[in-house]
Amino acid sequence: MLPPQAEIGGVAVHAPIPPEFRRILTPEALQFVAHLARCYTPRVEELLQRRRERQARFDAGAKPDWLPETKHIREGNWKVAPLPADLLDRRVEITGPTDRKMVINALNSGASVYMPDFEDSNCPTWKNLIEGQLNLYDAVRRTISLAAPGGKTYRLKEGKLAVMLVRPRGWHLWEKHVTVSGHPVPGGIFDFALYFFHNAKQQMQNGSGPYYYLPKMESHLECRLWNDIFVESQRLLGIPKGTIKATCLIETLPAAFEMDEFLYELRDHSAGLNCGRWDYMFSFIKTLRSDPSRIFPDRGLVGMDQPFLRAYTQLVIKTCHKRGVHAIGGMSALIPVKGDARANEAAFDKVRTDKLREVTDGHDGTWVAHPGLIPVAKEVFDKHMPGPNQITSKLRQDVNVARDDLLKVPTGPRTLGALRNNINVSIQYLEAWLGGNGCVPLHNLMEDAATAEISRSSVWQWLRYGATLDDGQRLTADRVNMLIQAELDGLRKQVGDARFATGHYLPAAFIFRHMVNSTQLQDFLTLPAYDILVAEEFGPTFGAGASGGVRSRM
CATH class of the missing domain: 3.20.20.360 (Malate synthase, domain 3)
Structure with a gap:
């Protein structure tokens, strides 16, 4: 150590x-x-x-x-x-x-x-x-x-x-x-x-x-x-x-x-x-x-x-x-x-x-x-x-x-368009966050960790309970994962191969996919992202020690 x-x-x-x-x-x-x-x-x-x-x-x-x-x-x-x-x-x-x-x-x-x-x-x-x-x-x-x-x-x-x-x-x-x-x-x-x-x-x-x-x-x-x-x-x-x-x-x-x-x-x-x-x-x-x-x-x-x-x-x-x-x-x-x-x-x-x-x-x-x-x-x-x-x-x-x-639950429909937007916002926000930016304008809204959390937890909740969307289909893990890949492909086209390759889109999508497919809703989106951030921040030898502390290269 x-x-x-x-x-x-x-x-x-x-x-x-x-x-x-x-x-x-x-x-x-x-x-x-x-x-x-x-x-x-x-x-x-x-x-x-x-x-x-x-x-x-x-x-x-x-x-x-x-x-x-x-x-x-x-x-x-x-x-x-x-x-x-x-x-x-x-x-x-x-x-x-x-x-x-x-x-x-x-x-x-x-x-x-x-x-x-x-x-x-x-x-x-x-x-x-x-x-x-x-x-x-x-x-x-x-x-x-x-x-x-x-x-x-x-x-x-x-x-x-x-x-x-x-x-x-x-x-x-x-x-x-x-x-x-x-x-x-x-x-x-x-x-x-x-x-x-x-x-x-x-x-x-x-x-x-x-x-x-x-x-x-x-x-x-x-x-x-x-x-x-x-x-x-x-x-x-x-x-x-x-x-x-x-x-x-x-x-x-x-x-x-x-x-x-x-x-x-x-x-x-x-x-x-x-x-x-x-x-x-x-x-x-x-x-x-x-x-x-x-x-x-x-x-x-x-x-x-x-x-x-x-x-x-x-x-x-x-x-x-x-x-x-x-x-x-x-x-x-x-x-x-x-x-x-x-x-x-x-x-x-x-x-x-x-x-x-x-x-x-x-x-x-x-x-x-x-x-x-x-x-x-x-x-x-x-x-x-x-x-x-x-x-x-x-x-x-x-x-x-x-x-x-x-405790009254809010009312309204659950739509495929909102599902795709939640996926898109979560991946883009995580990508920016892993790159050091915690406040991102997306789709004419200022997204921060709080708004991204609504997107992430909504997808988890809809998937956990098999919510029926406006197209009449119940949500499944296969469908969510397919849409994650579709949004990722769309972002690649949007930003270009060079930006996509140098960015953090793949780890962002990995974190998101892992969290929404988990049997338990994890407490905060930024907790697993922070571990990645700290591990990568100053090079590959910078990681968590057994005591929970952090060690870096000299």
Whole structure:
């Protein structure tokens, strides 16, 4: 087993460290990472085991429900701590990866908030992770710039920029380029710690603070872990408790039954909840995967007007406003359509309708995936939300959501066209992801890991239960595999033999085929893809060791 490339601050780094990376990977910063990893990695593993145990109960026929042991929290009269001034108005938020051009454009975009993303729209290559941290380091200090080919230079504008809320990776993801005591560091701790260590005090000097989005949680105990990490991190750096603010994404079905508890666990550090609609749909399929009565229709037909999504989003609003904090709406995956004015206007109309529903329901802000949609979303929210938010004006006490409302299966047909689109999107997204890109425009939509997961899990579900499609035929493994090959052949023709040969189409199709033909729905598409990514990233000798760590060539 080959040694790590460097031991820094109690951390073993199993990847190259070029000189520019040393601005981020300082001994002090990595000591901070190591301390948090030693303190909290066992709890991450314990919580992941609790997830597996609960899913086993769901597979055996149990259904998600409100927890009897936390009834006193749901019925209690409490509120979260007051919000800082720069988080009071969050009417339009843009999300995206942390590459240098994206960071500059997003901060300049006119959005209220920019969420630099180390999770669903990021492929966690070593280069992406550390360059992303460097880009945010420079952005916080307003020194970031980019000289692009052709002579164009990107830099931050004068005056107000979007407020940054960084999204670290979820608890299920590990940073295998870095180990502490022979064990990979939880990806969320790695992302959070480096950003916090380098930028928290500078952000406070800027009149802002260290703000975060927290993804993929399934239990309030996972929020409690984040809160403990926040408290310890602030103590270590001599920063007042409550300086960190975090918005939790409600993007798993179990989390929908613990909204009050999420806010309560983070009440000193809470900046509200967000409706992570795409992951929520995926989680619905995954959580209820053993129930043949819960089969989804075509992905494109599962709109926010479906009753289970209406119940979920309105419950988020009611819960947040009761506790004195923001309820942020979901992502519009639509992007501007170049070269087709009619299609572009149709896309903009869909965005307007989506954002109008959100603001009139009572949301305090919304997400877009493309800068071109910020004016559209902002126009709708400006018209219907004249104040900074709707926390006190729309309490939504009229909303009463029962368990079955959240578990109602969406309705609609299952078509051959949607099946082929799901296959095509999954292969193309995985191909891009294996090439280092976690955010891909496909078919006039911005696809990330969450939207790709809906495609992948829908194919698995339809195949597992032999769904009958619109052509009257039941779906079989032979037919799915034939369509995978047909889509692969089509992509070869589309991109050409040279691009196909140098790309990652074959491993992408292999991963997808393996996952949809599995008897069990695997938890996340990116987990087997990450193992391939890490194994190939720095050459053929770079692979997983027996302890789960990673070794690289010297």
